[in-house]
Amino acid sequence: MSHSLQLLLLLAIIIAAAKLAGAAANRVGQPAVFGEILAGLLLGPTLLNLLGWSIFTAAVPSSGVAPAAPLGAIVSDLAEVGVILLMFIAGMETDLAQMRRVGKVAFWAAAGGVVLPLIAGALTATAFGLPLFWQGIFIGTILTATSVSISAQTLMEIGALRSKEGSVILGAAVIDDVMGIVLLSVVVAFARGSGRPDVAGLVLIVFRIAVFFAVAVFCGRYLPALVRAADRLGVSQGLLGLVLVVTFLYAWGAEYIGEMAAITGSYVAGVLFARTPRKERIDQGIHPLTYSLFVPIFFVSIGLRANARELGADIWFALALVSVAIVTKAVGCAALAAVGGFTRREAVRVGVGMISRGEVGLIVASYGLAHGVIGGNVFSASVVMVLVTTMITPPLLRLVFPPRHARHAPIVEETVGGPPEEEHGRRR
């Protein structure tokens, strides 16, 4: 089978599996995202090993013009676009006024979610015989990374993204990203053995973060004019084309200029586009694109990349890391959210929403692996940690948020034309 035929078949299988598993998850009262990640796990090397099937391994270049890429790499790239679009939509859905009101709580929650996992992660590592300096501290740093794409999707599904708690979770995730990159830079500077704090390097990083946000907000002022110009272009989907171009550039800039995660950039782009005069039209165009193809691939690919069989000897370390990651993030965020003024129930919701690590944890871990700070076993344990925290966040969020949220859900649902059918918009 030629490469392009393999790709078509693979995409068909992934999308079908994601949608069916999402529907099944809904039926048992879980968010669809939970089912989609689970579908990926079942299709992945842990069980079915889809990408290892002989029909998907022996690739022939389709046209003889360009060499074919490995299918796994294509799926990864599509998934990357998926999470960027997902966070763009989370940005579009963000209630900025609400977020301003709870900004202080978000800052505290983010701080709590950095400090406690850092300390506890480092201590856990030493308990397993790893040196505190700098391997232990680096492991703590891995645990501080937050990636709220999964939480954002779950909150959208249960209609709680614009709630007080939802706003704190999204706001804290951005703040956490800034704190995380500063922390990572400090730790890496020390761990590389220069021995002295690289003040100049640190100032540079803070400067780069500031530059990104300054440029992002400055360019944001021109978005309304750009949006109108794109509409006047007279080409098909000119407006949506502009949205993609700006979103991709913001995602690129967040990582390239600001050294933060690309999803932080696309989230900021979403927040800015939400304030333009074409918000509704953008919404109606970006949802089909995102949820029919890219986001299902993103969720399934999380499971596709994981291999639970590779754990072996380090299982206890991995289990310890997972437990510490879950408990300290939730407790740290919740405790300081309560200090910031939230009730205990609200604080718990925030803590739970911050548990998932997603690809940011993987990026930090692979950075450490590439720079020789941690070994392959710690990296594998980190992968397990990321996977487990990702898997449990949707059901836990479902649990701690009141059922009433589930009713007025589907902002994200069925923006594809026509009056939504009655059974269609509903979530269980």
Next chain:
Amino acid sequence: MSHSLQLLLLLAIIIAAAKLAGAAANRVGQPAVFGEILAGLLLGPTLLNLLGWSIFTAAVPSSGVAPAAPLGAIVSDLAEVGVILLMFIAGMETDLAQMRRVGKVAFWAAAGGVVLPLIAGALTATAFGLPLFWQGIFIGTILTATSVSISAQTLMEIGALRSKEGSVILGAAVIDDVMGIVLLSVVVAFARGSGRPDVAGLVLIVFRIAVFFAVAVFCGRYLPALVRAADRLGVSQGLLGLVLVVTFLYAWGAEYIGEMAAITGSYVAGVLFARTPRKERIDQGIHPLTYSLFVPIFFVSIGLRANARELGADIWFALALVSVAIVTKAVGCAALAAVGGFTRREAVRVGVGMISRGEVGLIVASYGLAHGVIGGNVFSASVVMVLVTTMITPPLLRLVFPPRHARHAPIVEETVGGPPEEEHGRRR
């Protein structure tokens, strides 16, 4: 720069270039698709060599988990998805009743577009000193390949897809695909030197084509039920997810089961989905997906892959091939369309619409290259032939179709929610 950052930047550049060039083409009275292909040529190795820029060549794996694919391969894959979605939309737009009425003309046009280019191509090859058996005949076979994706897009832009002539062009393209694969199989069987006609092999191919169409139409009966079931799934974009799964499977099946082009399969899927009860909702979802991202990438990638500089010594052969390809396809199709009952003006429109060869010509040529029937120089000349026929089709179609068609155009335009702005839907 990490691989995923390179990809984001590249996609942003490609989409922006495509949309701006499309708008510029509109402004000078050309179809947008012409501008988009031209943008690709300028970005390609012929002039700017975008993919060769140092920021896009030195790739670092993003997450350390999977090896990164070359950017060119990713773009090719996205382009492949793009042309498949494009032909799905052409299928959705097809007026089946109209096509039935003109079916006879379509058959004649297809036959004329196979016979004349085959003979003329073979004779041209012998004029340049190539042996008639089998290299000359194979070159003729390359010239018979039609790919109407570019014509379909142009016809949609000028609002003529559902006209008599548009229906004949689309219908003839499907028939041509069937004739082409039978012809290719016969020629390859002879050229490989078995010396005798492989009757069993030929019967097998006709059988496989019949099986594909039978299965496709049989499954098509269940699409209305499937469409309703997808709506009841309650997952976001379940309906559009189903459309993508079925379209990808049909495209896969057309090539894998029927040995035809994948775009023939997605075209058939579009025709079948157009008859389901959710046609309008599907339309409104598939357009943003297709025209914001995948189709711009497809058009730009045509130019990106071409390199006009590589022509060199074989330029006269290439020029001869191009001229013969254009003239014989147009004359052959038009002459027999006239025999089938079309007026001279209508017949000319059909002939012009069949000129573009697209990727089907490339597939045939690379097949010959891979099996040693033709050499690298003939392959390069074929690439030029495909490129030139692709480039000239939109302006020529614009020329031969009456301007009135240009008014009631935008079925394809702005299905993204909201009442289309006045200046938005218009085409010049």
